[in-house]
Every structure is written in C-alpha cells, then in structure tokens.
Amino acid sequence: MNKTKYQQIEDYIIHQIESGQLKTGMQIMTEEQLCRQFSFSRMTVNKALQHLTQQGYLSRIPGKGSFVKPPMIRQNTADVSSFTDDLKRIGLIAGARLLFYRVVEAHTVPTIQNKLQLNDSDLVHSFARLRTGNDMPIAVSYTYVSAAIVQAIDVSRLTSSFYSYLDELGVVRIAKDIQLSARMPDEEQKKLLEIENTALLKAATLTYTACEDRIVPFEYNENYYNGDIYTYTFH
Secondary structure, eight states: OOOOHHHHHHHHHHHHHHTTSSOTTOBOOOHHHHHHHHTOOHHHHHHHHHHHHHTTSEEEETTTEEEEOOOOEEEETTSOOOHHHHHHHTTOOEEEEEEEEEEEEGGGSHHHHHHHTOOTTOEEEEEEEEEEETTEEEEEEEEEEETTTSOOOOGGGGGSOHHHHHHHHTOOOOEEEEEEEEEOOOHHHHHHHTOSSOOEEEEEEEEEEEETTEEEEEEEEEEEEETTTEEEEOO
16 A cells, blocks of 8 residues: 555654664654655655654754654553653653752641651751663652651662662662653743643652661652653553
8 A cells, every 4th residue: 555645754754763763862863854864755754754753753942853763661550660760661761860969857847847747856868860761851850758767868870770779778668659641841840851731740759668667758759740741541
C-alpha cells in the first residue's frame, strides 16, 4: 500500500529516532530543509510534523524548531522506585543539580513538621534539585528529610540518586503515600524546566521506614514534573 506524502516524512523521522540517529533533545531538520529533501510542499511537511507532535515524538517550539521528545516516563504507585530507576528503565541517564540545601528546625516548616510527626526542636534536612534525563530538565524536586532518621547528609551526594545514598546508609523505604495534582508552573519553574505554560504534574510523596519496631514517615517530597513526559500508573 502506497504511503501518502506526509506519511513518508513521518516514517523517515521515526526511523531516525528509533535508529538513534536523532536522540532525545536533538533538533530535526527545518520545514524548509524537509521540503527540499522530499520535494514536497510546506503544507505537507507541516502536516507530518503536527502529526508527529500529536504522537509524542516531537516538541515544536515557535521560532526555534522541532525537537525530539524523550519517551514517556512511567512510575508505578505500588513500588518505591527512584527517579533514577524510572529513567534507567527507558534508557535515560538521570542527573540532578542542587538548587539549595539547608537544615532547619521543624517548627519553622509546620506543614512538614506535621507530616513527619516531629517535635518543634527536631531538625529537618531541606533541599531542592533540578532533575534531568540525558541532561534535559524533567522535574523540580523539593525534599524534606527527618534528621531523626538521617542524622547527616553528604551534600555532594545530592547531585546523583538520593535513594541510592539512603540504601548505602541502610535506610529502608517500606511504603509511600502519593497525592497527584496538576499545577501551572511559576516563573522559576518555567526557567528551570525550559517551558512556557505546560502544565506540571505535582507528585507529593510521603515515604516511610522502620524505626524501633514502628513504621514512621521520614521523607516528604514534592516533585513538579513536566506533564508532557511523566505519568503515574495506579495499582
């Protein structure tokens, strides 16, 4: 069966992506270049690019061009896997850029104090990171960790998987509660994630561990994911 003109362009670009010639984040040929290569009209090329965008292969940025989107990242709410694990499953290398780190008394962050069941004078590790996949921004993460469970944190380890670091410390993650909601990005998040008005997926996660034969909450995390590339599966 003969393919239409726009389908020929789609097949060409999809083959380049699936063969690795075009990698996540790379810019594809311009509409003008595709017109010359295929000797098709601008309208035909535009239709192919629109269709590829709808299918999730491309992201089109006005005035800049079309770029290869990362594959959809999926996390299962039934497990306690890390961001690094999620990206590894789809062939991306996770990264993190530390935005800030500080230690505060629990009473200065009352909402967090309540979630982690802390006393006023208890200490909390507070840090924010930009999470990336193959150096592309994917999420802004705000994390609070009870110093009663994790007494000290090597700040240099916050530029890689925090959960791998917790594993080394012997802090076992037993369960988690997750609340999901949609949010529009603030100006800082737009800048960090390099987006405009793309809706963010907010995942607020409370993680538990065992302490003296009790299950206690020790970490509260708010991740603001680029909603175009991150999704959760419920069980």
